[in-house]
Amino acid sequence: MNLNHHKEAFERISDERRERILEIGIEEFASKGYEKANINIIARNAGISIGLMYKYFATKEDLFLTCITRGMRFLENTLEELMQSRDKLLVKAEKLLRAACELSMKNANYIRLYNEITAEKDGKRAVMLARQVETSTSRIYITAIAQALACGDVRQDLDPRLFAFFLDNLLMTLQFSFTCEYYRERLKIYTGVDVGKLDEDEIVNQLLKFIESAFTFEKQPSNF
Amino acid sequence: MNLNHHKEAFERISDERRERILEIGIEEFASKGYEKANINIIARNAGISIGLMYKYFATKEDLFLTCITRGMRFLENTLEELMQSRDKLLVKAEKLLRAACELSMKNANYIRLYNEITAEKDGKRAVMLARQVETSTSRIYITAIAQALACGDVRQDLDPRLFAFFLDNLLMTLQFSFTCEYYRERLKIYTGVDVGKLDEDEIVNQLLKFIESAFTFEKQPSNF
Amino acid sequence: MNLNHHKEAFERISDERRERILEIGIEEFASKGYEKANINIIARNAGISIGLMYKYFATKEDLFLTCITRGMRFLENTLEELMQSRDKLLVKAEKLLRAACELSMKNANYIRLYNEITAEKDGKRAVMLARQVETSTSRIYITAIAQALACGDVRQDLDPRLFAFFLDNLLMTLQFSFTCEYYRERLKIYTGVDVGKLDEDEIVNQLLKFIESAFTFEKQPSNF
Amino acid sequence: MNLNHHKEAFERISDERRERILEIGIEEFASKGYEKANINIIARNAGISIGLMYKYFATKEDLFLTCITRGMRFLENTLEELMQSRDKLLVKAEKLLRAACELSMKNANYIRLYNEITAEKDGKRAVMLARQVETSTSRIYITAIAQALACGDVRQDLDPRLFAFFLDNLLMTLQFSFTCEYYRERLKIYTGVDVGKLDEDEIVNQLLKFIESAFTFEKQPSNF
DNA sequence: GATGAATGAGGTTTCATTCAT
DNA sequence: GATGAATGAAACCTCATTCAT
Numbered sequence: 010m011n012l013n014h015h016k017e018a019f020e021r022i023s024d025e026r027r028e029r030i031l032e033i034g035i036e037e038f039a040s041k042g043y044e045k046a047n048i049n050i051i052a053r054n055a056g057i058s059i060g061l062m063y064k065y066f067a068t069k070e071d072l073f074l075t076c077i078t079r080g081m082r083f084l085e086n087t088l089e090e091l092m093q094s095r096d097k098l099l100v101k102a103e104k105l106l107r108a109a110c111e112l113s114m115k116n117a118n119y120i121r122l123y124n125e126i127t128a129e130k131d132g133k134r135a136v137m138l139a140r141q142v143e144t145s146t147s148r149i150y151i152t153a154i155a156q157a158l159a160c161g162d163v164r165q166d167l168d169p170r171l172f173a174f175f176l177d178n179l180l181m182t183l184q185f186s187f188t189c190e191y192y193r194e195r196l197k198i199y200t201g202v203d204v205g206k207l208d209e210d211e212i213v214n215q216l217l218k219f220i221e222s223a224f225t226f227e228k229q230p231s232n233f
Numbered sequence: 234m235n236l237n238h239h240k241e242a243f244e245r246i247s248d249e250r251r252e253r254i255l256e257i258g259i260e261e262f263a264s265k266g267y268e269k270a271n272i273n274i275i276a277r278n279a280g281i282s283i284g285l286m287y288k289y290f291a292t293k294e295d296l297f298l299t300c301i302t303r304g305m306r307f308l309e310n311t312l313e314e315l316m317q318s319r320d321k322l323l324v325k326a327e328k329l330l331r332a333a334c335e336l337s338m339k340n341a342n343y344i345r346l347y348n349e350i351t352a353e354k355d356g357k358r359a360v361m362l363a364r365q366v367e368t369s370t371s372r373i374y375i376t377a378i379a380q381a382l383a384c385g386d387v388r389q390d391l392d393p394r395l396f397a398f399f400l401d402n403l404l405m406t407l408q409f410s411f412t413c414e415y416y417r418e419r420l421k422i423y424t425g426v427d428v429g430k431l432d433e434d435e436i437v438n439q440l441l442k443f444i445e446s447a448f449t450f451e452k453q454p455s456n457f
Numbered sequence: 458m459n460l461n462h463h464k465e466a467f468e469r470i471s472d473e474r475r476e477r478i479l480e481i482g483i484e485e486f487a488s489k490g491y492e493k494a495n496i497n498i499i500a501r502n503a504g505i506s507i508g509l510m511y512k513y514f515a516t517k518e519d520l521f522l523t524c525i526t527r528g529m530r531f532l533e534n535t536l537e538e539l540m541q542s543r544d545k546l547l548v549k550a551e552k553l554l555r556a557a558c559e560l561s562m563k564n565a566n567y568i569r570l571y572n573e574i575t576a577e578k579d580g581k582r583a584v585m586l587a588r589q590v591e592t593s594t595s596r597i598y599i600t601a602i603a604q605a606l607a608c609g610d611v612r613q614d615l616d617p618r619l620f621a622f623f624l625d626n627l628l629m630t631l632q633f634s635f636t637c638e639y640y641r642e643r644l645k646i647y648t649g650v651d652v653g654k655l656d657e658d659e660i661v662n663q664l665l666k667f668i669e670s671a672f673t674f675e676k677q678p679s680n681f
Numbered sequence: 682m683n684l685n686h687h688k689e690a691f692e693r694i695s696d697e698r699r700e701r702i703l704e705i706g707i708e709e710f711a712s713k714g715y716e717k718a719n720i721n722i723i724a725r726n727a728g729i730s731i732g733l734m735y736k737y738f739a740t741k742e743d744l745f746l747t748c749i750t751r752g753m754r755f756l757e758n759t760l761e762e763l764m765q766s767r768d769k770l771l772v773k774a775e776k777l778l779r780a781a782c783e784l785s786m787k788n789a790n791y792i793r794l795y796n797e798i799t800a801e802k803d804g805k806r807a808v809m810l811a812r813q814v815e816t817s818t819s820r821i822y823i824t825a826i827a828q829a830l831a832c833g834d835v836r837q838d839l840d841p842r843l844f845a846f847f848l849d850n851l852l853m854t855l856q857f858s859f860t861c862e863y864y865r866e867r868l869k870i871y872t873g874v875d876v877g878k879l880d881e882d883e884i885v886n887q888l889l890k891f892i893e894s895a896f897t898f899e900k901q902p903s904n905f
Numbered sequence: 906g907a908t909g910a911a912t913g914a915g916g917t918t919t920c921a922t923t924c925a926t
Numbered sequence: 927g928a929t930g931a932a933t934g935a936a937a938c939c940t941c942a943t944t945c946a947t
Contacts, residue, residue: 135414
């Protein structure tokens with residue numbers, strides 16, 4: 010699995026230029042989607058010639074993949090930082106949710122980019138992208154839950170892998186709901202609240218309750 | 234909100250042909266995405282000329298919207314049928330999860346199509362699509378949860394709208410995980426199990442636990 | 458020179474339907490021009506099927522030519538009627554001008570159709586059209602002027618053919634100026650008067666002066 | 682009123698290429714009309730790719746408008762040069778007529794292009810084109826006639842705006858008659874002379890008489 | 906005679922990619 | 927290294943015309 014989708018020349022340029030190209034690329038791909046994004050426009054907005062762009066990236070796809078790598082690494086780093094604390098799982102979960110809100114404000118494009126790749130149709134590319142993006146993230150979640158399980162902090166009948174999966178599903182959709190057009194409208198429909206007047210704290214609090222109960226309570230035999 | 238995106242002529246043709254066009258269209262849009270889908274290919278595969286296609290639909294977008302309407306209505310009907318029983322909420326939830334699995338086998342393309350529209354980038358179209366797709370669904374969930382709340386079947390501190398939202402998030406991602414390339418690989422990474430060898434029952438069972446606890450247990454004061 | 462551009466079947470239908478088809482056709486060709494006119498729309502507006510249209514006319518061009526024939530014959534008849542009086546030339550001229558105004562109100566589409574054919578680019582079709590439309594008209598003008606010349610009603614140094622030509626040029630452009638989009642705006646620019654507030658009588662009076670002097674006064678030797 | 686209908690890139694290319702593109706474009710539009718003109722053919726004939734054509738012009742219409750602007754500016758300049766002399770009106774008129782003949786030989790396509798726009802059916806475009814083409818021209822004529830009126834060189838009862846209008850009508854139709862297919866055949870019919878054997882001088886001379894008398898003689902009371 | 910569903914060639918436009926300078 | 931002019935395949939869409947019923 011090679012994460013390098015750029016040519017050598019791209020490594021030799023100044024950090025500033027490299028950042029600018031990726032930032033502009035992410036903005037374009039996140040706001041228009043892969044197909045509608047225009048590499049000529051990215052080059053212009055980044056202040057370099059299209060010819061130079063092709064000195065850095067062999068194809069549009071390679072530029073896209075490099076943007077993805079960059080964006081997803083950022084999200085991953087944010088996650089890693091949060092999760093390496095010694096907090097209990099649900100404290101981490103709360104931090105995660107708060108961080109998700111903050112990311113949605115400050116780094117919406119990274120999340121939109123993530124949304125774009127979750128809709129990838131090409132089988133091979135989807136597999137490659139998923140491995141690149143999800144491997145490390147999933148490990149972090151699974152490990153944390155496994156630890157919590159070992160400590161007895163969570164219900165003993167849960168499967169760490171699957172509960173990690175459900176947890177990430179909730180986090181992912183929450184982030185999409187704060188940043189991506191379709192999901193934003195969907196959230197509005199569910200809450201009945203107009204966009205902009207959304208009480209994000211209330212959502213986080215309720216989701217926290219949801220997760221907390223899901224993770225901690227085992228069902229007792231009942232007629233329920 | 235007009236759900237009719239076809240021309241009159243489309244209503245006059247045989248059911249068989251109408252179904253065929255939509256089926257082929259859904260297949261194309263679901264497998265390639267809107268931009269890469271090719272209406273010439275859809276026409277050819279549906280066994281009609283491109284000119285005739287344009288007698289039925291004014292634009293590629295209209296064909297797409299008609300496919301969406303068709304696919305989403307199917308999913309909605311399936312949901313409605315399930316939810317109109319007098320079962321308790323968690324029984325319904327289990328039925329939902331089982332149905333989601335079945336849908337993913339038999340009607341994968343409908344779900345892939347849904348996945349495609351959740352990545353819509355154009356603001357106005359996203360809003361239109363979300364309203365068309367989510368309005369009825371959200372109402373069904375919210376109503377069911379509100380009833381359960383009234384009956385005391387679920388924890389009293391939950392917000393029906395938000396819990397409906399979380400529930401649908403879990404269901405939606407589950408379905409994507411069974412049908413869409415990226416999500417499938419992601420699920421594989423989380424479970425560590427090779428695609429095809431997936432024990433879907435185990436996933437459903439765990440998710441059911443997850444949901445059940447989330448919905449029924451209120452946290453008691455603790456040092457947790 | 459065959460003026461029949463329709464199939465036999467077109468002669469066998471009721472006058473009413475024949476009139477309707479031509480009227481609608483003239484409307485479409487006059488308002489959109491030949492290329493943009495849509496024969497399917499003409500059929501629909503005329504209340505017949507497109508198949509039947511092709512029973513009456515072999516091609517779009519044939520329909521167009523039949524519309525032309527019809528419209529131009531009407532203009533020709535109007536002219537003939539006016540000119541067969543025993544009035545002096547300038548009285549006829551005045552009648553012509555008044556008639557031109559009236560035609561522009563009541564039969565604008567015929568004149569717009571005439572305008573359309575004056576822009577014909579295809580050499581052969583242009584020749585055919587000109588012969589069909591101008592032959593009789595020109596003869597009428599030339600004859601009238603020749604008679605006036607013989608009677609001594611007009612200056613003796615004029616060439617009847619060329620003065621007929623100039624006269625018709627003035628009449629034709631006047632009619633275009635009352636009915637065709639470009640010429641209407643052009644007239645507005647020349648007169649400085651807003652469309653609709655145009656004093657058509659004043660224009661006719663001035664043009665009459667213009668023509669009268671042109672036709673009647675011979676230049677005397679002068680230092681002018 | 683923006684006369685710039687090209688993209689920036691069109692300004693950066695060599696004069697030679699710019700001229701070639703416009704020349705070829707004018708040729709195509711003049712000979713086939715707007716609808717039938719084919720930009721792929723224009724590009725090929727101009728020796729550039731279709732992609733490059735679209736680097737210069739956003740749409741077919743923009744290319745057309747740029748051709749128009751170019752052609753009409755040429756005609757306007759020619760007129761301006763002629764009319765800025767201190768000659769008396771009728772001397773100018775004669776020069777105009779002679780120039781019209783010459784233009785018809787050397788720059789027939791410009792006049793054919795003018796003919797094409799006079800048949801414009803779309804209201805808004807017609808208005809825009811008329812303003813672009815006729816504003817300056819009309820002013821030149823009107824001013825010249827107003828001056829002649831002030832000097833007593835022409836009859837005192839003429840309206841400068843309308844007589845300018847009539848004069849231009851005669852000039853315009855004369856030019857069309859020398860260059861445009863339909864009008865050429867029409868002229869042939871009026872004169873009875875075969876194309877090519879036309880005595881243009883005789884036409885000009887007669888038209889000069891026509892105009893001269895129209896402009897200089899006031900009708901005296903008569904029983905005419 | 907009458908219908909209108911069906912055809913498909915052809916035109917406009919986009920944009921990833923190349924390459925001479 | 928850097929430029930950006932140039933390419934051309936490919937997609938959407940229109941509409942004159944055909945033909946089975």
